[in-house]
Amino acid sequence: MKNIVVFGGAGISAESGLKTFRAADGLWEEHRLEDVATPGAWQRDQDMVLRFYNERRRTVVTAQPNAAHLALAALDQHANVQIITQNIDDLHERAGSKNVLHLHGEIMLARSSIDETLLYDTHGKDIQSGDFCEKRSQLRPHVVWFGEAVPLFEPAAALVERADIFLVVGTSLAVYPAASLLQFVRPDAEKYIVTLDLAETPRRDFVWLKEKASTGVPALVAEWINPPFD
Numbered sequence: 001m002k003n004i005v006v007f008g009g010a011g012i013s014a015e016s017g018l019k020t021f022r023a024a025d026g027l028w029e030e031h032r033l034e035d036v037a038t039p040g041a042w043q044r045d046q047d048m049v050l051r052f053y054n055e056r057r058r059t060v061v062t063a064q065p066n067a068a069h070l071a072l073a074a075l076d077q078h079a080n081v082q083i084i085t086q087n088i089d090d091l092h093e094r095a096g097s098k099n100v101l102h103l104h105g106e107i108m109l110a111r112s113s114i115d116e117t118l119l120y121d122t123h124g125k126d127i128q129s130g131d132f133c134e135k136r137s138q139l140r141p142h143v144v145w146f147g148e149a150v151p152l153f154e155p156a157a158a159l160v161e162r163a164d165i166f167l168v169v170g171t172s173l174a175v176y177p178a179a180s181l182l183q184f185v186r187p188d189a190e191k192y193i194v195t196l197d198l199a200e201t202p203r204r205d206f207v208w209l210k211e212k213a214s215t216g217v218p219a220l221v222a223e224w225i226n227p228p229f230d
């Protein structure tokens with residue numbers, strides 16, 4: 001079976017009703033990222049940071065996977081599929097995908113602010129000021145903030161190197177180190193991007209399908225499952 005690696009971002013969940021970051025009505029238009037998504041923000045105003053992520057979690061709980069998530073989950077029956085997502089939502093898992101790596105963390109998990117190995121399921125509930133880990137420190141969302149290390153970057157890069165087919169979906173490729181994962185794709189791999197806009201023109205060896213995830217991804221998946229005669 002082929003190794004298919006999918007590298008995704010906020011655009012794949014946009015049609016499930018979750019806002020992207022860099023659109024005109026995106027999350028970073030509504031909030032200064034320095035106020036809610038940095039270690040400095042957490043030092044200055046834990047309540048504001050908790051409120052921001054509690055709101056995100058509430059919208060994720062009510063969102064449903066869309067046709068793009070579902071098509072990728074169905075592909076598990078036909079190939080070794082590895083999803084590497086920058087998204088903190090759990091829509092791939094709820095669609096049924098088996099192998100999902102969350103490069104920027106998971107909103108449904110809370111974590112100790114003094115011991116990053118202590119993780120707790122929020123069960124979709126808010127994290128409140130005064131919710132402590134077993135070491136008596138405040139719980140924070142299990143997400144990677146700007147300025148923090150990306151602990152799963154190296155495992156993700158190793159997965160990208162194994163791809164026979166590499167698909168990028170719904171990411172502006174504006175954020176590093178995540179975007180540098182593209183450097184690890186083998187030259188002989190088939191490479192596709194399904195996204196509406198990009199921070200820069202993509203490399204020439206990528207086929208850019210400039211369309212919505214909910215149509216572009218199922219179309220590609222159908223082609224991989226039932227290859228046309230050539």
Ligand code: APR
Pocket residue numbers: 008009010011012014015020021022023026086087104169170171172173174175194195196197198199211212213214
């Ligand atoms: N289908 C496909 N692509 C879409 C759709 C859609 N329905 N809607 C929007 N897009 C595309 C946009 O054109 C854009 O290229 O999704 C991309 C979203 O880009 P960003 O908002 O920059 O989100 P993302 O790339 O996931 O951001 C990366 O930045 O803010 C941080 O940690 C956060 O993980 C996030 C990282």
